Amino acid sequence: MNLDSKDRHLLALLQQDCRASNADLADNVGMSTSACWRRIRAFEDAGLIEGYGARLRPAKLGLTFHAIVHVNLTRHDPAHLKRFIEAVSAREEVQECFAITGAADYHMRVRCTDIEAYNRFMEDFLFALPAVSSAQTNVILRDIKS
Missing domain, CATH: 1.10.10.10 (Winged helix-like DNA-binding domain superfamily/Winged helix DNA-binding domain)
Structure with missing residues (x-):
């Protein structure tokens, strides 16, 4: 078009x-x-417009912890990749997830209520996935442009 x-x-x-x-x-x-x-x-x-939506204020919803998480996988076979993608897609804490080039395999934008909730997300969910070997967290201090 x-x-x-x-x-x-x-x-x-x-x-x-x-x-x-x-x-x-x-x-x-x-x-x-x-x-x-x-x-x-x-x-x-033409598919140029995918849809319409509302921008929400995460802090007003109690989501005060915001981070970018770089995830590395140990296994890249189709079965483990599929399970990782399905599991991440189903979690509401994961707002975005990208397969990327560079030092990490995936980049996720994660929002939680607080650091304790984030720690539970990491320990009980992310590190419980068999394909995940490591993750590096970058805490977002403030949004500049969304």
């Missing part, structure tokens, strides 16, 4: 506030409401 400047502007506005009305979006981009609606629909149909 070829995007022009109006498309890019519209997508930026949707990322800032996906609840903005079609009329407000159209006005900000400089097009009619029907043309704006058609473009948004085309973005959705």
